[in-house]
Amino acid sequence: MQPIMTSSPPVDLTQYTSELRRQVDEELNRYSLYDDDCPEHLAQAIRHSLLAPGKRLRPLLVLMACEACGYDRRAAIPAACAVEMIHTYSLIHDDLPAMDDDDMRRGRPTCHVAFGEATAILAGDALLAQAFEIVARDTQPGDVAARCVAELARAAGASELVGGQEDDLKAEFTSGGLEHLERIHRRKTGAMIRVSLRLGGLVAQATDSQLDALDTYGEKIGLAFQIVDDLLDLSGDEAAMGKRLQKDSTKGKLTFPAVLGEAESRRRAAALIDEACSAVAVFGARSAGLEALARYVVDRNH
């Protein structure tokens, strides 16, 4: 497929995001139809978690960043699916008894509850590996694919997602202040959000200043997303969230509301979203999708 430049901004944003979600879900389904060498139990475990109704925030960011740079989003579908695979692997592993020990995720029993702990670990491992396979194989041209793979590996690795998770597992309310908390979430939650935007930009062969704008937007919404996640853990609705709530507060975890209070956390999240929207104003009318998504990050109920 030869990517083409796009010219018109999205008209109806609800329709636009549902169309993007539909495309992502269709491709995730296709990518998770495994050959006979993949054991059936493992394939079912992967599909149970990957195809469950998540928000698909990270793949939407990939596709919208690509379009904000004026490029055909179809070129970014493999990268969009790859970030969702890595995100899903991280959720499966985070839910394990050795980590957060959760029994519900995305409105379904967690992977280890439904398929056993060993298979859940392997399902996560398989998704992590497959993410790199599809970006390397299905992204064009080859040098862009190589850069995407390198940036994705860095974001998923020891100094970003995995390092942030390690620090978060140890973070108690008494273990540090705002700076420590932000440092954890820039890596644990923020890294995959930032890299999603960068991959969209890289596929679109964006300029350095466009990539910088996407970076700034990603950093701001990543932090705002985590603040809202902490607030929803306190007062959200379990059915809407599809997972158990109030785990952080009862465990005495280091969270934004615990450090800043609820009102200041809300104010801070709203300010971050305004800053994120200013950063992508450089894309003109093409920033409409990213701006709407940023507003959704603070207004969401799940």
Ligand code: GRG
């Ligand atoms: C195991 C390496 C490793 C990392 C785990 C993702 C993660 C790191 C932990 C999940 C726990 C958590 C509440 C993280 C904070 C915010 C977050 C990433 C929430 C889950 O993402 P959503 O809300 O989930 O986008 P859906 O299901 O909608 O995709």
